[in-house]
Amino acid sequence: MSRPLLEIENVSKTFGGLKAVSSVSLSVEAGSLCALIGPNGAGKTTLFALMTGFIKPDQGSVRFDGTDITGQAPHLNARLGMARTFQIVQPFAAQTVRENIAVGVHLHERDRRVALEKAGQIAQQVGLADQLEKPASELTVAGRKRLELARALGTQPKLLLLDEVLAGLNPQEISDMIPVIKAICASGITVFLIEHVMQAVMSLADHVWVLSQGQLIASGSPEVVTQDDAVVEAYLGKGTAARLRAKGSAA
Amino acid sequence: MKPLLSIAAFTAVVALFPLVTDSGVHLNFVMMALYAGLMGMAWNVLAGFGGQFSFGHALFFGFGAYIHIIAQLSWGINPWFAIFLAIAVSALVGAVVGALSFRYGLKGSYFALVTLAFAEVARILALSVDITGGGVGLMLPLKPSVANMQFESRVGYYYMMVVMVVVALLLTQWLKGARFGAYLQAIRDNEDAARAAGVDPFQVKLRAIALSGAMMGATGAFYVQVFQYIDPAIAFGPQASVEALVAAIVGGLGTVWGPLLGAVVLHTLSDVTRNLFGALPGINMIIYGSVLVLIVMFLPRGIAGLGVSVRDLFGKKRS
Numbered sequence: 001m002s003r004p005l006l007e008i009e010n011v012s013k014t015f016g017g018l019k020a021v022s023s024v025s026l027s028v029e030a031g032s033l034c035a036l037i038g039p040n041g042a043g044k045t046t047l048f049a050l051m052t053g054f055i056k057p058d059q060g061s062v063r064f065d066g067t068d069i070t071g072q073a074p075h076l077n078a079r080l081g082m083a084r085t086f087q088i089v090q091p092f093a094a095q096t097v098r099e100n101i102a103v104g105v106h107l108h109e110r111d112r113r114v115a116l117e118k119a120g121q122i123a124q125q126v127g128l129a130d131q132l133e134k135p136a137s138e139l140t141v142a143g144r145k146r147l148e149l150a151r152a153l154g155t156q157p158k159l160l161l162l163d164e165v166l167a168g169l170n171p172q173e174i175s176d177m178i179p180v181i182k183a184i185c186a187s188g189i190t191v192f193l194i195e196h197v198m199q200a201v202m203s204l205a206d207h208v209w210v211l212s213q214g215q216l217i218a219s220g221s222p223e224v225v226t227q228d229d230a231v232v233e234a235y236l237g238k239g240t241a242a243r244l245r246a247k248g249s250a251a
Numbered sequence: 252m253k254p255l256l257s258i259a260a261f262t263a264v265v266a267l268f269p270l271v272t273d274s275g276v277h278l279n280f281v282m283m284a285l286y287a288g289l290m291g292m293a294w295n296v297l298a299g300f301g302g303q304f305s306f307g308h309a310l311f312f313g314f315g316a317y318i319h320i321i322a323q324l325s326w327g328i329n330p331w332f333a334i335f336l337a338i339a340v341s342a343l344v345g346a347v348v349g350a351l352s353f354r355y356g357l358k359g360s361y362f363a364l365v366t367l368a369f370a371e372v373a374r375i376l377a378l379s380v381d382i383t384g385g386g387v388g389l390m391l392p393l394k395p396s397v398a399n400m401q402f403e404s405r406v407g408y409y410y411m412m413v414v415m416v417v418v419a420l421l422l423t424q425w426l427k428g429a430r431f432g433a434y435l436q437a438i439r440d441n442e443d444a445a446r447a448a449g450v451d452p453f454q455v456k457l458r459a460i461a462l463s464g465a466m467m468g469a470t471g472a473f474y475v476q477v478f479q480y481i482d483p484a485i486a487f488g489p490q491a492s493v494e495a496l497v498a499a500i501v502g503g504l505g506t507v508w509g510p511l512l513g514a515v516v517l518h519t520l521s522d523v524t525r526n527l528f529g530a531l532p533g534i535n536m537i538i539y540g541s542v543l544v545l546i547v548m549f550l551p552r553g554i555a556g557l558g559v560s561v562r563d564l565f566g567k568k569r570s
Contacts, residue, residue: 052447054443054446054447073446073451074443074446074447075446075448075449075450075451075452076451078446078447078448078449079449083447083448084447085447086443086444086447090441090443090444090447091440091441091444092436092437092440092441092444092445093440093441094436094439094440094505095436095437095440099433099436102433103433103434103437103444103445103448103450104448104449106430106433106434106448106449107448107449110430111430112428112429112430112433113428115430115433151444151448152447152448154448155448155449
């Protein structure tokens with residue numbers, strides 16, 4: 001069970017003078033549901049892009065399912081079983097929901113008719129079944145996030161990388177989405193998510209990494225990580241942890 | 252099945268047309284409209300489905316035309332074989348241009364400019380090498396016989412064009428229902444999302460430009476066979492490029508029938524204006540241009556997307 005599906009070692013990326021990601025190492029176990037959190041601009045999305053091949057790392061290595069995929073093109077990684085969603089949703093706007101999902105399904109299914117049919121089943125899984133024939137451009141934000149998820153699921157991934165699929169959703173929509181993600185993990189797909197919605201991270205993730213200014217500053221179970229001084233300070237500013245503690249004991 | 256039925260019905264209508272008319276003018280009109288439609292369909296594969304706008308489709312047209320005529324004149328190849336050679340070479344030229352430009356991720360206006368430049372380079376080359384006859388051009392000697400693909404009457408060429416258009420329609424229809432077409436449209440709509448879904452944009456675009464080039468090359472070969480003359484300006488000049496893209500844009504990008512519809516409408520329009528205002532030279536072009544502007548402004552989806560555009564218009568008014 002504890003076989004690492006994704007291992008990254010000392011990965012770094014610099015944009016001009018900015019160290020977006022510096023010497024990050026982590027490993028994601030097969031079958032787990034883990035999360036990457038951190039303040040805005042911490043480099044989370046860049047780290048995802050480095051894993052999936054959208055950006056080539058300056059240093060370090062990425063291994064997926066036993067193969068070295070450092071800097072390998074995204075479509076080849078997708079074929080190996082690595083699927084991702086985008087923080088800023090990227091639908092094929094001119095096409096229907098069904099056609100959008102079918103593009104993912106086509107990775108392992110050449111026949112158009114079968115792919116469109118399977119797209120319907122996947123839509124069911126993420127709760128888009130009643131909007132299948134709508135153009136993707138007519139979906140709400142929540143709908144588009146589901147569509148991202150559905151298209152990624154269509155590729156039959158081993159590892160699903162979700163970049164803020166809950167951002168921009170209202171509390172009702174978030175609590176609708178959480179069981180969907182749980183069910184995906186229960187079906188045997190390893191899920192790694194970037195998330196800002198802490199309520200979701202707490203209830204979903206087995207393991208959390210915290211990224212701040214391009215560096216990993218903490219890792220562990222959600223409970224441990226949220227108590228960590230370095231993490232609290234990364235979000236709320238230096239010295240906050242001590243102040244909060246002082247306040248807590250005074251009360 | 253329904254789309255195939257429409258293609259069958261279309262085939263029947265155009266195939267029966269010569270039986271009900273003996274007017275060479277009418278026949279010629281339909282043939283040239285189909286010819287422009289075929290160019291539009293070629294362009295539509297790459298631009299309408301793949302979102303890669305080429306301004307230099309004359310490159311493939313010219314290669315098709317020159318290979319077809321040079322194969323007959325210099326290499327002694329029968330035109331019925333030469334046309335396939337012409338199509339194959341045009342596809343290859345498409346693949347080479349595609350490999351050079353897509354390799355470096357050229358998109359949008361940059362890709363358009365590069366294709367324009369390729370066509371211009373070909374035009375200048377054709378002016379200066381011997382095998383193309385330079386600026387004098389090449390003439391196909393008149394030797395009427397079916398074996399020479401030279402027909403006694405227009406009807407022969409007419410049917411040749413019908414066959415080409417029907418093949419192009421079937422190809423486009425296939426594209427609509429195949430994985431390749433789905434991938435092509437995915438790249439058009441969002442290349443990064445397509446990559447994340449396992450689509451190799453380079454390979455898909457390369458195939459699309461080769462297919463588009465092949466179709467355009469076929470129209471070039473047809474041109475030479477009908478007019479029996481080609482020179483660098485006709486072959487690689489901007490006219491063919493523009494004719495291809497205008498028919499597709501006016502008719503409706505990414506649709507099966509759009510380019511053909513666009514070509515028919517434009518040909519009718521240009522004929523009518525020329526007949527009505529023949530006494531005032533130039534005014535027909537002004538009207539033609541104005542109608543083009545109106546179509547692009549009010550029918551962004553082209554004539555084939557008329558229904559959707561009208562619905563959108565009223566939908567907006569209601570809200």
